[in-house]
Amino acid sequence: MIPRPWAVSTERNRAIPMGETMSNAVTSFYDTPFPARFRGVWSWLFTLDHKRIALLYLGAATFWFIIAVVLGFLVRMELMTPGRTIMGAETYNAAFTLHGVIMIFLFVIPAMPAIFGNFLLPIQIGTDDVFFPKLNLLSWYLYMLGGALAIVSLFADGPPDTGWTFYVPFSVSTQTNVGLTLTAAFILGLSSMLTGLNFITTVHRMRVPGMGWLQIPLFTWSLYATAWVQLLATPVLSITLLLVVFERVFGTGLFDPARGGDPVLYQHLFWMYSHPAVYIMILPGMGVISEIIPVFSRKSIFGYKAIVGSSIGIATAGSLVWAHHMFTSGMSDVAVFVFSFLTFIVAVPSAIKVFSWVSTMYKGSILMTPPLFFALCFIYLFSVGGLTGLVLGAAGPNIQVHDTHFVVAHFHFVMFGGTGFSFFAGLHFWWPKMFGRMYHFKRAYLSAILIVTGFMLHYVPMFILGLQGMPRRYYDYLEQFAPGNFFAGLGALIMVPGLFLMVINLMVSLKQPVDAPADPWGGTTLEWSVPSPPPLHNFIERPRPGKYPYDFSRVRTP
Amino acid sequence: MGSHHDTVGARTGMWLFLYTEIMLFGGLFVLYSAYYRMHAQAFISTGQELDTVLGSVNTVILLVSSFLVAAAITAVQRSQTKGAMALLTGAVLLGMVFLANKYLEWGHKFHLGIYPGSPGLEDSPPGRIVFYGLYYTITGLHALHIVMGMVLLIVCIAMIGFGRIQKERFLLLENCGLYWHLVDLIWIFIFPLFYLIL
Numbered sequence: 124m125i126p127r128p129w130a131v132s133t134e135r136n137r138a139i140p141m142g143e144t145m146s147n148a149v150t151s152f153y154d155t156p157f158p159a160r161f162r163g164v165w166s167w168l169f170t171l172d173h174k175r176i177a178l179l180y181l182g183a184a185t186f187w188f189i190i191a192v193v194l195g196f197l198v199r200m201e202l203m204t205p206g207r208t209i210m211g212a213e214t215y216n217a218a219f220t221l222h223g224v225i226m227i228f229l230f231v232i233p234a235m236p237a238i239f240g241n242f243l244l245p246i247q248i249g250t251d252d253v254f255f256p257k258l259n260l261l262s263w264y265l266y267m268l269g270g271a272l273a274i275v276s277l278f279a280d281g282p283p284d285t286g287w288t289f290y291v292p293f294s295v296s297t298q299t300n301v302g303l304t305l306t307a308a309f310i311l312g313l314s315s316m317l318t319g320l321n322f323i324t325t326v327h328r329m330r331v332p333g334m335g336w337l338q339i340p341l342f343t344w345s346l347y348a349t350a351w352v353q354l355l356a357t358p359v360l361s362i363t364l365l366l367v368v369f370e371r372v373f374g375t376g377l378f379d380p381a382r383g384g385d386p387v388l389y390q391h392l393f394w395m396y397s398h399p400a401v402y403i404m405i406l407p408g409m410g411v412i413s414e415i416i417p418v419f420s421r422k423s424i425f426g427y428k429a430i431v432g433s434s435i436g437i438a439t440a441g442s443l444v445w446a447h448h449m450f451t452s453g454m455s456d457v458a459v460f461v462f463s464f465l466t467f468i469v470a471v472p473s474a475i476k477v478f479s480w481v482s483t484m485y486k487g488s489i490l491m492t493p494p495l496f497f498a499l500c501f502i503y504l505f506s507v508g509g510l511t512g513l514v515l516g517a518a519g520p521n522i523q524v525h526d527t528h529f530v531v532a533h534f535h536f537v538m539f540g541g542t543g544f545s546f547f548a549g550l551h552f553w554w555p556k557m558f559g560r561m562y563h564f565k566r567a568y569l570s571a572i573l574i575v576t577g578f579m580l581h582y583v584p585m586f587i588l589g590l591q592g593m594p595r596r597y598y599d600y601l602e603q604f605a606p607g608n609f610f611a612g613l614g615a616l617i618m619v620p621g622l623f624l625m626v627i628n629l630m631v632s633l634k635q636p637v638d639a640p641a642d643p644w645g646g647t648t649l650e651w652s653v654p655s656p657p658p659l660h661n662f663i664e665r666p667r668p669g670k671y672p673y674d675f676s677r678v679r680t681p
Numbered sequence: 682m683g684s685h686h687d688t689v690g691a692r693t694g695m696w697l698f699l700y701t702e703i704m705l706f707g708g709l710f711v712l713y714s715a716y717y718r719m720h721a722q723a724f725i726s727t728g729q730e731l732d733t734v735l736g737s738v739n740t741v742i743l744l745v746s747s748f749l750v751a752a753a754i755t756a757v758q759r760s761q762t763k764g765a766m767a768l769l770t771g772a773v774l775l776g777m778v779f780l781a782n783k784y785l786e787w788g789h790k791f792h793l794g795i796y797p798g799s800p801g802l803e804d805s806p807p808g809r810i811v812f813y814g815l816y817y818t819i820t821g822l823h824a825l826h827i828v829m830g831m832v833l834l835i836v837c838i839a840m841i842g843f844g845r846i847q848k849e850r851f852l853l854l855e856n857c858g859l860y861w862h863l864v865d866l867i868w869i870f871i872f873p874l875f876y877l878i879l
Contacts (some may be wrong), residue, residue: 159800254687254694255694256692260695316701320694320697320698320701321694322699323693323697324690324693327690327693328689328690328693329688329690337785354700354701355700355701355704356704356777357701357704358701358702358704358705358707358708359704359705359707361705361707362705362706362708362709363708366712366818366824369797369818373798373817374797374798375797375798375811375814375817375818376797376811376814377712377814377815377818380807381807382803382810382811382814383716383719383720383723383806383807383808383809383810383811384807384811384814385715385716385719388712388715388716390710391711392708392712415720418764502844576787
């Protein structure tokens with residue numbers, strides 16, 4: 124018997140007798156292909172329905188996520204003992220490069236905007252689709268094309284071995300198939316850029332009448348801020364990657380010191396995109412948390428405007444800090460000082476969000492559920508990731524820990540503990556909305572506990588290894604680093620089964636009948652006012668947004 | 682589904698796309714300014730090897746073609762179908778002339794043995810190699826945009842012919858026109874950087 128804590132009644136739910144659900148009354152988008160002439164698999168491959176496109180992304184991104192997890196796991200197994208453990212050095216280089224490239228470009232950057240954004244943004248603002256549905260489908264095909272090229276690059280001329288940053292001069296001189304991987308990243312960038320373009324236009328033009336800028340739910344707000352970064356930063360990466368391709372094909376010499384070029388300029392251009400890109404990765408995750416915390420605290424979000432402002436603040440300030448990746452690359456001291464200072468500035472809006480989430484819970488009526496559990500893990504892990512980011516942002520300590528495992532631990536705390544956990548939280552939060560089914564709670568908790576325990580054991584030793592001076596990306600290491608690497612591997616052995624348990628638990632739920640109520644949690648934003656799963660045009664009648672998106676006065680807990 | 686009659690929204694989308702194009706070339710202009718600072722003397726002496734006359738002619742050609750596109754939009758608004766098609770054809774032809782000039786210019790340089798990786802260029806001072814690297818990258822990428830713009834304009838001509846673009850429905854033409862103007866505008870920045878100020 125599956126526990127059903129979602130049977131908390133809200134006013135809206137009480138109208139529906141338990142066991143019988145709204146979904147039965149309305150045909151869901153699963154049974155209504157759009158355009159209507161397509162059937163079966165074609166109704167998915169040619170769909171213009173934002174919800175189906177979101178699920179297409181979900182399927183593809185899950186595939187990539189599992190591949191990258193396995194690659195990362197193999198890297199850690201290799202490092203578990205000194206010397207050769209399970210693979211040779213060449214394979215190791217390829218494995219960590221692909222782990223990075225796939226995780227960053229095929230999972231972390233696209234996952235949240237493309238899956239949750241596509242599914243929920245139109246519903247949260249009370250409309251029936253994104254502004255450019257065809258462009259939306261095109262983005263998915265570009266995403267698939269980029270992914271396919273990434274696979275092909277594995278088998279032609281040997282997999283790339285540059286790391287996901289493609290630093291020159293190595294990326295120009297290496298004989299492996301970097302050109303194809305660069306092209307893949309270029310196409311994936313285009314896909315992400317078009318999604319951003321679509322979201323900005325949608326938010327500007329398609330909000331339901333009555334929804335002003337300060338009635339927009341915070342998840343949509345975070346996507347809107349993200350979309351601007353996607354739009355304005357991605358082209359810089361595109362041109363940079365293109366230049367490396369030119370460099371390899373024609374030998375233009377733009378980054379070659381022998382011919383008057385400057386490799387450090389490559390790093391500037393690369394990070395001009397790729398640092399803002401980490402905010403593309405984290406901002407939507409912060410939006411997810413901003414939705415989950417108030418719902419399960421039964422309390423209006425603390426500092427709505429502050430969170431909106433900090434989203435924009437992060438997007439703006441985050442675009443001005445790129446050179447903190449290059450403190451040891453030979454910049455002027457003035458530049459180091461300025462970028463170090465700006466990096467500290469970014470911490471402020473991020474901290475505002477953390478304070479707002481914690482303050483929301485204060486004196487709230489907290490209902491523990493798997494989404495909230497993941498969200499709480501997020502707050503802790505993200506805070507650790509953020510604070511260690513300050514260690515790296517400070518010019519002095521940076522010199523000590525630059526390019527060591529400290530950096531690896533820091534960005535995994537932010538990217539995995541932050542983005543990853545908020546993705547899992549969102550997945551458990553909106554799963555009943557997307558599929559109309561609830562999952563097994565105990566297994567969800569168990570998976571979360573395994574992941575977070577393994578996570579700590581996995582990454583905390585890396586902080587210590589980094590402080591002791593173990594460089595990142597090295598195949599082999601000194602005897603003194605052996606215990607740390609061993610514990611990290613042990614953490615992976617706990618974490619990876621947890622991840623698989625989570626995925627399997629969600630998959631198993633799909634076998635159940637569609638029986639989730641429209642509003643299983645007692646949420647207040649518009650997506651909880653429509654059936655689960657929603658009908659083709661999302662709303663049966665035109666939604667009436669409240670004055671304030673987080674008004675819980677009508678939601679009751681038993 | 683969707684909002685197919687919201688022309689403001691569709692134009693917004695186009696403007697957003699144009700921003701991305703500006704950022705794309707912006708990255709190259711950043712490189713230009715950094716390398717100009719590093720190799721000012723070499724840039725100045727090499728810049729004089731470019732043919733200012735050919736560059737000026739190309740600038741005039743693009744400005745006139747932009748005017749023709751703008752005029753074509755007005756013609757469509759006045760339901761002068763044939764006039765609009767003629768004007769757009771003129772713009773496409775001017776685009777071809779631009780590319781022909783570019784072909785001559787590049788061909789001449791190739792003939793002199795100046796192209797990326799050529800033995801003639803490899804012996805030059807570093808600033809000169811970087812200058813030509815930027816020259817070929819930027820003008821090449823711009824020429825590619827001209828080609829894409831021409832394809833879009835040809836699509837518009839066909840759409841006008843089929844009656845899909847008309848007095849009340851000229852959004853596609855307007856957006857393609859915006860793209861053409863942007864490509865033109867980017868040239869307005871490329872031209873002085875390579876031909877005039879050096």
